[in-house]
Amino acid sequence: MQFFLDSAHVKEIAYAIDAFQIDGVTTNPRHIQASGKPFMTVIREIASLVEGTPKTVSVEVNPHFTTYEEMLPEAEKLAAISPNFVIKLQCIEPSFKVIEALARKNIRVNCTLIFSAMQALQAMRSGAYYISPFVGWKEANGEETRALVEDIVTIRDNYDFETQIIVAAVRNARQIVDSAVAGADIVTAGLAVYQEGFQHPYTLDGIQKFCQFWDATPYE
Numbered sequence: 001m002q003f004f005l006d007s008a009h010v011k012e013i014a015y016a017i018d019a020f021q022i023d024g025v026t027t028n029p030r031h032i033q034a035s036g037k038p039f040m041t042v043i044r045e046i047a048s049l050v051e052g053t054p055k056t057v058s059v060e061v062n063p064h065f066t067t068y069e070e071m072l073p074e075a076e077k078l079a080a081i082s083p084n085f086v087i088k089l090q091c092i093e094p095s096f097k098v099i100e101a102l103a104r105k106n107i108r109v110n111c112t113l114i115f116s117a118m119q120a121l122q123a124m125r126s127g128a129y130y131i132s133p134f135v136g137w138k139e140a141n142g143e144e145t146r147a148l149v150e151d152i153v154t155i156r157d158n159y160d161f162e163t164q165i166i167v168a169a170v171r172n173a174r175q176i177v178d179s180a181v182a183g184a185d186i187v188t189a190g191l192a193v194y195q196e197g198f199q200h201p202y203t204l205d206g207i208q209k210f211c212q213f214w215d216a217t218p219y220e
């Protein structure tokens with residue numbers, strides 16, 4: 001399973017690549033705004049971080065763009081900036097024709113803001129390279145998401161779609177493990193979610209105990 005960092009903080013991304021081999025980056029308008037930099041500046045900085053690697057960076061088209069005529073040229077413009085870029089398009093009906101047109105030009109699309117298996121199915125039919133079901137947003141509203149991810153993986157496998165499934169808006173280690181068990185290809189989460197998941201109180205307790213034994217034992 002691949003781990004992507006959901007962030008537009010260049011230092012944070014550089015740290016996660018170095019410290020635990022992050023495989024790719026996803027951004028969205030919220031992350032870009034939080035970076036404190038203009039959109040074009042920050043996406044170019046992230047592109048230079050991953051230059052020459054197979055790591056993808058998902059970059060979102062202006063969410064105000066909702067027509068084929070608006071989305072297509074902007075997607076092409078962003079894709080031309082870096083071969084690492086995968087263009088994020090929101091899961092609305094006009095996007096499906098754009099996804100298909102971009103796929104024919106070998107421009108990869110991450111179909112984002114997916115909340116149902118039906119949306120996922122159509123995005124896969126259109127030729128999306130990635131689809132991003134947002135589990136955290138659904139769970140924040142008390143909705144179950146394990147079955148959603150399982151259904152999407154089953155549908156993808158039933159029809160041999162080449163689309164990779166990014167379980168997105170991941171908030172905790174349990175959602176990461178559930179996604180791995182379901183057979184999702186990728187999860188994307190913030191740095192703190194990974195760091196909290198790598199820790200366990202028993203590990204810290206064990207280190208403390210072993211340190212005591214170590215200190216009570218001569219080295220030679």
Ligand code: E4P
Pocket residue numbers: 006026027028030031058112132134136168169170188
């Ligand atoms: C995924 O690609 C999205 O950027 C992300 O997971 C959205 O969720 P968040 O911004 O609420 O974390």
